[in-house]
Amino acid sequence: xxxxxxxxxxxxxxxxxxxxxxxxxxxxxxxxxxxxxxxxxxxxxxxxxxxxxxxxxxxxxxxxxxxxxxxxxxxxxxxxxxxxxxxxxxxxxxxxxxxxxxxxxxxxxxxxxxxxxxxxxxxxxxxxxxxxxxxxxxxxxxxxxxxxxxxxxxxxxxxxxxxxxxxxxxxxxxxxxxxxxxxxxxxxxxxxxxxxxxxxxxxxxxxxxxxxxxxxxxxxxxxxxxxxxxxxxxxxxxxxxxxxxxxxxxxxxxxxxxxxxxxxxxxxxxxxxxxxxxxxxxxxxxxxxxxxxxxxxxxxxxxxxxxxxxxxxxxxxxxxxxxxxxxxxxxxxxxxxxxxxxxxxxxxxxxxxxxxxxxxxxxxxxxxxxxxxxxxxxxxxxxxxxxxxxxxxx
Amino acid sequence: xxxxxxxxxxxxxxxxxxxxxxxxxxxxxxxxxxxxxxxxxxxxxxxxxxxxxxxxxxxxxxxxxxxxxxxxxxxxxxxxxxxxxxxxxxxxxxxxxxxxxxxxxxxxxxxxxxxxxxxxxxxxxxxxxxxxxxxxxxxxxxxxxxxxxxxxxxxxxxxxxxxxxxxxxxxxxxxxxxxxxxxxxxxxxxxxxxxxxxxxxxxxxxxxxxxxxxxxxxxxxxxxxxxxxxxxxxxxxxxxxxxxxxxxxxxxxxxxxxxxxxxxxxxxxxxxxxxxxxxxxxxxxxxxxxxxxxxxxxxxxxxxxxxxxxxxxxxxxxxxxxxxxxxxxxxxxxxxxxxxxxxxxxxxxxxxxxxxxxxxxxxxxxxxxxxxxxxxxxxxxxxxxxxxxxxxxxxxxxxxxxxxxxxxxxxxxxxxxxxxxxxxxxxxxxxxxxxxxxxxxxxxxxxxxxxxxxxxxxxxxxxxxxxxxxxxxxxxxxxxxxxxxxxxxxxxxxxxxxxxxxxx
Numbered sequence: 023x024x025x026x027x028x029x030x031x032x033x034x035x036x037x038x039x040x041x042x043x044x045x046x047x048x049x050x051x052x053x054x055x056x057x058x059x060x061x062x063x064x065x066x067x068x069x070x071x072x073x074x075x076x077x078x079x080x081x082x083x084x085x086x087x088x089x090x091x092x093x094x095x096x097x098x099x100x101x102x103x104x105x106x107x108x109x110x111x112x113x114x115x116x117x118x119x120x121x122x123x124x125x126x127x128x129x130x131x132x133x134x135x136x137x138x139x140x141x142x143x144x145x146x147x148x149x150x151x152x153x154x155x156x157x158x159x160x161x162x163x164x165x166x167x168x169x170x171x172x173x174x175x176x177x178x179x180x181x182x183x184x185x186x187x188x189x190x191x192x193x194x195x196x197x198x199x200x201x202x203x204x205x206x207x208x209x210x211x212x213x214x215x216x217x218x219x220x221x222x223x224x225x226x227x228x229x230x231x232x233x234x235x236x237x238x239x240x241x242x243x244x245x246x247x248x249x250x251x252x253x254x255x256x257x258x259x260x261x262x263x264x265x266x267x268x269x270x271x272x273x274x275x276x277x278x279x280x281x282x283x284x285x286x287x288x289x290x291x292x293x294x295x296x297x298x299x300x301x302x303x304x305x306x307x308x309x310x311x312x313x314x315x316x317x318x319x320x321x322x323x324x325x326x327x328x329x330x331x332x333x334x335x336x337x338x339x340x341x342x343x344x345x346x347x348x349x350x351x352x353x354x355x356x357x358x359x360x361x362x363x364x365x366x367x368x369x370x371x372x373x374x375x376x377x378x379x380x381x382x383x384x385x386x387x388x389x390x391x392x393x394x395x396x397x398x399x400x401x402x403x404x405x406x407x408x409x410x411x412x413x414x415x416x
Numbered sequence: 417x418x419x420x421x422x423x424x425x426x427x428x429x430x431x432x433x434x435x436x437x438x439x440x441x442x443x444x445x446x447x448x449x450x451x452x453x454x455x456x457x458x459x460x461x462x463x464x465x466x467x468x469x470x471x472x473x474x475x476x477x478x479x480x481x482x483x484x485x486x487x488x489x490x491x492x493x494x495x496x497x498x499x500x501x502x503x504x505x506x507x508x509x510x511x512x513x514x515x516x517x518x519x520x521x522x523x524x525x526x527x528x529x530x531x532x533x534x535x536x537x538x539x540x541x542x543x544x545x546x547x548x549x550x551x552x553x554x555x556x557x558x559x560x561x562x563x564x565x566x567x568x569x570x571x572x573x574x575x576x577x578x579x580x581x582x583x584x585x586x587x588x589x590x591x592x593x594x595x596x597x598x599x600x601x602x603x604x605x606x607x608x609x610x611x612x613x614x615x616x617x618x619x620x621x622x623x624x625x626x627x628x629x630x631x632x633x634x635x636x637x638x639x640x641x642x643x644x645x646x647x648x649x650x651x652x653x654x655x656x657x658x659x660x661x662x663x664x665x666x667x668x669x670x671x672x673x674x675x676x677x678x679x680x681x682x683x684x685x686x687x688x689x690x691x692x693x694x695x696x697x698x699x700x701x702x703x704x705x706x707x708x709x710x711x712x713x714x715x716x717x718x719x720x721x722x723x724x725x726x727x728x729x730x731x732x733x734x735x736x737x738x739x740x741x742x743x744x745x746x747x748x749x750x751x752x753x754x755x756x757x758x759x760x761x762x763x764x765x766x767x768x769x770x771x772x773x774x775x776x777x778x779x780x781x782x783x784x785x786x787x788x789x790x791x792x793x794x795x796x797x798x799x800x801x802x803x804x805x806x807x808x809x810x811x812x813x814x815x816x817x818x819x820x821x822x823x824x825x826x827x828x829x830x831x832x833x834x835x836x837x838x839x840x841x842x843x844x845x846x847x848x849x850x851x852x853x854x855x856x857x858x859x860x861x862x863x864x865x866x867x868x869x870x871x872x873x874x875x876x877x878x879x880x881x882x883x884x885x886x887x888x889x890x891x892x893x894x895x896x897x898x899x900x901x902x903x904x905x906x907x908x909x910x911x912x913x914x915x916x917x918x919x920x
Binding site: 104190258259275278321364 | 467468470471474475477478479481482485486488489492495496522523524527532551552623624625626627
């Protein structure tokens with residue numbers, strides 16, 4: 023009655039060798055005949071079509087789910103280049119995977135439901151516990167996909183996920199399902215069986231300045247705030263530099279100073295990074311915000327981000343009744359990684375200090391899917407920005 | 417009607433009064449309300465003003481925070497870059513193999529400098545750039561980059577003059593060409609220099625606008641190129657030195673072989689000489705014994721009375737025969753010691769006793785010559801492993817020579833002391849001394865110092881050669897110090913530890 027994990031990582035310049043080294047190391051560390059599932063994360067330096075068959079072959083063609091990423095989170099380090107593989111074998115946890123492609127051409131809600139339904143088909147009557155998925159991080163309308171998944175599992179069913187990322191060129195990210203590389207897709211894992219888990223989602227940003235009201239929205243586009251063009255909020259604070267919010271400008275503002283929409287139900291601020299500015303002064307967010315909600319400019323720093331990490335880890339520990347998890351998955355916003363800079367590695371120490379010396383495996387994402395303040399409210403997952411999601415499985 | 421009118425007339429003033437009072441109360445109430453609203457408006461205004469003031473302060477905080485964050489990010493980037501540069505420098509400076517330098521550069525560590533792509537290109541002897549390190553490039557991209565550089569050697573040569581070429585200082589047109597050739601958006605190119613000569617170039621670049629370069633990046637890559645240049649220079653110097661030492665080693669081996677051959681030849685000749693001397697000596701000794709015997713018989717007068725003059729001549733024959741026998745014996749001894757045929761009879765023996773014996777043996781000559789003899793023997797002289805007969809021979813030779821070359825009233829001193837792991841003996845005299853040229857040849861066989869005494873006294877020139885052979889057979893050392901007219905000191909040592917004596 024146990025869960026075993028093996029994590030392998032390689033930075034070999036040769037993709038095939040890197041895949042082989044990472045998969046071999048994971049299999050060796052797992053030290054089990056059977057492999058139930060493997061999570062695979064790759065940075066943009068590697069061709070997934072080339073490396074995936076190697077990993078699948080070494081891992082005996084087990085179920086593989088994964089994603090492209092800006093960087094990997096490992097037990098001892100964070101790396102911006104490499105291939106990471108975490109192989110899992112468990113007597114207690116059951117995994118079923120599913121995927122869907124070409125989301126940009128489909129109704130997101132329908133696609134989300136289809137993704138969830140597909141994972142259920144082979145799961146049978148076993149006890150479902152958690153749905154985890156990776157989705158194209160640059161996809162518009164991820165909330166539709168989330169709603170579709172909720173249609174299948176219910177709004178309070180634990181649901182977490184991460185937006186696939188690339189090397190900050192915002193050009194091509196992908197998802198991995200079994201031996202297939204998906205384009206504009208989503209890949210999900212339904213977990214169940216005799217398992218305990220703890221999930222927490224925190225961000226570490228705090229509101230700044232006076233509150234304003236989002237007057238008018240169009241999906242994920244905010245038209246006006248406080249009776250003015252939405253961009254004026256940033257212009258008032260940053261002057262000319264607000265222009266760097268436009269797509270492709272790669273300024274600091276969008277990741278360092280997101281908008282925070284107050285959500286009274288959970289007494290928290292839902293973060294939204296501005297990803298573009300339209301000619302009419304509207305700002306484009308990665309996903310929808312609530313009309314008439316109170317909005318602030320948000321500010322964060324290394325300390326507040328690390329405090330959020332600490333809180334997230336503590337939440338997970340509390341949900342596991344203080345027990346040490348068998349493994350920990352982490353999905354973390356690139357924004358937080360950029361803000362923490364050289365202090366980012368302290369996160370790993372903080373997590374281990376609280377959860378114990380457990381295997382850590384994770385990725386840096388373009389958007390995280392989870393529920394803020396799970397400890398005070400029933401879960402209702404949404405797309406988050408600037409957040410860290412920690413999942414501990416026992 | 418009149419009653420109604422009466423009532424109206426009666427009540428109307430009251431109603432009017434009531435209305436006036438009511439209006440008054442209402443007015444007062446309204447006035448109070450208006451006052452309250454005004455106060456609330458004032459408070460709201462103040463609150464709004466405070467909010468706006470706070471917002472202004474927030475704007476200031478945000479701007480400061482943004483600047484601080486930018487500075488922090490640049491600082492983090494520099495620290496990470498410097499840390500990576502330090503690691504890279506240490507890696508490449510700890511090898512003197514040029515190939516190993518490139519192998520060590522060909523790893524993800526270099527990406528910690530903040531660049532996802534890098535190349536190290538070095539000129540070959542034909543001045544063609546050869547790629548030794550490529551990281552983050554596909555095969556196609558690499559070909560395109562090298563092809564561009566090979567076709568634009570003027571550009572390559574300009575890198576040396578410009579010291580640095582980057583996407584923040586090159587004209588747009590050049591930037592566009594390089595961006596296309598290397599498939600990057602931001603780049604730094606620095607020359608790898610060996611003093612004035614350009615050994616090659618370092619290229620680093622990024623594809624994402626999120627990683628635009630700064631002047632700090634230029635400095636970092638410039639330092640990296642210098643470090644690579646220094647490492648290559650060291651490796652090449654080492655290679656040269658190694659090759660030179662290899663050649664020298666070959667020469668030394670050849671010379672050693674030649675010397676060994678020559679030594680073998682010398683040893684062969686020496687053996688032949690020893691065998692010849694030994695054979696001749698034996699051959700000479702037999703007839704000499706007969707000559708001496710016959711002379712002795714003649715001198716007895718048994719074969720007839722011999723005249724005094726003949727007797728005198730026969731005595732001379734006898735005396736010279738003795739000298740010749742002594743000479744032949746010495747020659748035989750030397751040749752035996754050289755060829756290892758003489759067996760030393762090593763026993764533990766006391767040097768002071770030998771000195772005493774020799775003193776007794778030579779006492780008549782000391783007295784005849786009227787010289788003073790003094791023995792300075794230390795108290796702690798241990799017994800030493802030796803052939804006492806041979807060591808006695810050494811002392812007899814050395815003291816005998818001292819008597820011979822020391823004028824009347826002169827002084828002869830024999831000193832014996834312990835010196836570390838040796839027993840050191842010195843035979844000193846206040847004699848005529850030996851000139852510097854003769855000192856070098858003194859222990860050669862048949863060498864005799866040219867001086868007045870030697871001209872008058874006959875000698876074989878074998879005594880000191882024999883002494884040297886005996887001391888060396890005891891694993892000791894012998895040397896001499898002398899000044900003309902001031903005397904000589906013959907030093908020799910014998911090891912205290914028997915293990916140090918070869919062949920024992």
